[in-house]
Amino acid sequence: MRAACWFVLLSALAAPGRASAQSPITLMPEGSREGLVGVAYGEAWSRRGSNTRQAYVFPMFYMQWSSGAFIEGLSAGWKLSDEPHFQYGPILAVSSRAQGARGSQPTAGGFVQWRVLHDVEFLALTGVGARDGDVKAELALNWINTLDGDHTLVLQAATVKDEARSNRLGARWHWRLGRRHSLMTSVSGIRLAGSSAHAPGVERRSSVAWSAGLLYSF
Template identity: 80%
Template structure:
């Protein structure tokens, strides 16, 4: 979601404002931008399950010109003055396998590198505060602006949490008006390594989809 939020914020940012810009975010000094929304979708009932279930959840993202941002239950701070190469600390709440023990705080850091104008590399890493295990994610996003109202983002990612998994997916953003957008997403997920052969795994692969209505402010 983070790349999606940043993409929408960048598209919604008003160019040509007279106020001085922050070198970190290129936003006017002292300003903030945010997104709220609601999503509904379907995915496997639990990781590795052959059953599927629907789900609904809220979406929230806020960014300040200083580089601080909040994304759902995660928060971070951009430290670089180069807008195309950002890094900094980040606190995330990672999941636990099959919901055992719920989520846990995972302090760590992130790197976000805009390799080309339409290609972005994002990495997160951290250590679980309770289990002490390293969590890491590496994602590649290709951003294709089809026209003024439609943007397609293709992404590939690999993740190590309580289990290893790989993802391929696409997100389509449709600007409905000045502040409202529709985001449709479909993602193929496949367990990897020992997670694919763990006891209780009924299905190694699954397809998740969701649609969300977003409001920028």
């Protein structure tokens, strides 16, 4: 999953009812925590701009505490605002492998999450790679449609700058199978932008990525 997916998970899986003693940051009961763990299977580019595709299996993990601290995969951060509809704070992540670099690298930065309307959310993340010093950034707009108590559909438009520049249109569907189990499926159309689309070795500017995963909440 991308670095911003924990925002989508939080929006899609958050329960509407809360206990009376709430944290002003997360609206969770004071001293509580919420978590998700699961596994997903998907298919995407074997590398950015490649004409070949690759199947993969990856673990999914998310944990949030009422204080505002959270962990999602290889990212960790802290929500600092007392306004639930406008959140911001620091984030530390392990970014994806950069072209020409030897492996992944720590990236420190920050995020903003603004619920513009009850079903429209603006997301912004930025950070600087510890090894290459490059700025990584992502801007996304989500439309969150709760179809009923068990089904949530999230549509997203995003632009990303990391080892390459790209634009993305995607959809994510969450289906609550029971009190603790749920199914998450997603599909995204990705297109390289700017100079990244004309970089040496680019065989294909556009691709479609999809994944499906089973989650357990605790």
